[in-house]
Amino acid sequence: DADVTQTPRNRITKTGKRIMLECSQTKGHDRMYWYRQDPGLGLQLIYYSFDVKDINKGEISDGYSVSRQAQAKFSLSLESAIPNQTALYFCATSDPDEAEQFFGPGTRLTVL
Amino acid sequence: DAKTTQPPSMDCAEGRAANLPCNHSTISGNEYVYWYRQIHSQGPQYIIHGLKNNETNEMASLIITEDRKSSTLILPHATLRDTAVYYCIVRKWSGGYQKVTFGTGTKLQVIP
Numbered sequence: 001d002a003d004v005t006q007t008p009r010n011r012i013t014k015t016g017k018r019i020m021l022e023c024s025q026t027k028g029h030d031r032m033y034w035y036r037q038d039p040g041l042g043l044q045l046i047y048y049s050f051d052v053k054d055i056n057k058g059e060i061s062d063g064y065s066v067s068r069q070a071q072a073k074f075s076l077s078l079e080s081a082i083p084n085q086t087a088l089y090f091c092a093t094s095d096p097d098e099a100e101q102f103f104g105p106g107t108r109l110t111v112l
Numbered sequence: 113d114a115k116t117t118q119p120p121s122m123d124c125a126e127g128r129a130a131n132l133p134c135n136h137s138t139i140s141g142n143e144y145v146y147w148y149r150q151i152h153s154q155g156p157q158y159i160i161h162g163l164k165n166n167e168t169n170e171m172a173s174l175i176i177t178e179d180r181k182s183s184t185l186i187l188p189h190a191t192l193r194d195t196a197v198y199y200c201i202v203r204k205w206s207g208g209y210q211k212v213t214f215g216t217g218t219k220l221q222v223i224p
Contacts, residue, residue, distance in 0.1 A: 004155070035214075040216070041216060042199065042213070042214035042215045042216050042217065043156070043214040044214075088153060090155050090156070092155070092156075099158075099161065100146075100158035100161070101156075101158065102158075103155025103156050103157070104155050105154060105155055106153065106154065106155055108153075
């Protein structure tokens with residue numbers, strides 16, 4: 001089984017809808033991250049969490065919110081989706097040394 | 113954070129060594145060089161990292177110049193499965209969070 005899983009893998013929604021992307025990990029890591037990737041571009045950090053009580057904004061947090069329900073679960077919400085939030089979304093985890101980050105398979109989100 | 117510069121694309125013949133350069137002329141003394149790769153919209157995969165000494169693992173070698181202003185990732189015997197976008201990232205490594213900026217990377221095409 002994969003160490004970092006994301007659901008759904010693909011989602012099409014309409015402008016104005018609320019949507020939640022979920023991430024679960026079995027690596028036992030405290031640190032979790034949400035990134036988005038636009039076509040042909042690198043990854044941009046949306047939010048990150050060092051533990052269930054520590055959540056921080058990243059580079060592009062406007063229009064997004066997160067919830068850290070447990071050490072293993074980190075959800076990303078779009079309260080009112082807009083078309084320019086169409087992107088590939090990745091969840092990642094790391095240990096405190098952060099020698100590497102482990103990424104999930106991604107969620108492809110399309111907002112019409 | 114120090115910025116990195118990578119060529120947008122490179123080709124490499126299958127079985128030959130792939131040498132991917134990265135320029136990080138503004139790197140500071142406590143910043144590490146990390147390499148990740150992303151295979152066709154999958155989640156990025158950690159490859160290797162180093163501070164100032166050359167490093168080798170089962171995937172690749174990392175050569176960092178003495179002045180640390182540039183580095184080269186070497187895939188010793190490239191295979192078709194190494195076709196991917198390779199990201200060079202510079203970041204600190206300490207207890208707090210360090211912003212990880214994924215640029216646009218180098219798209220490596222391994223040719224049969």
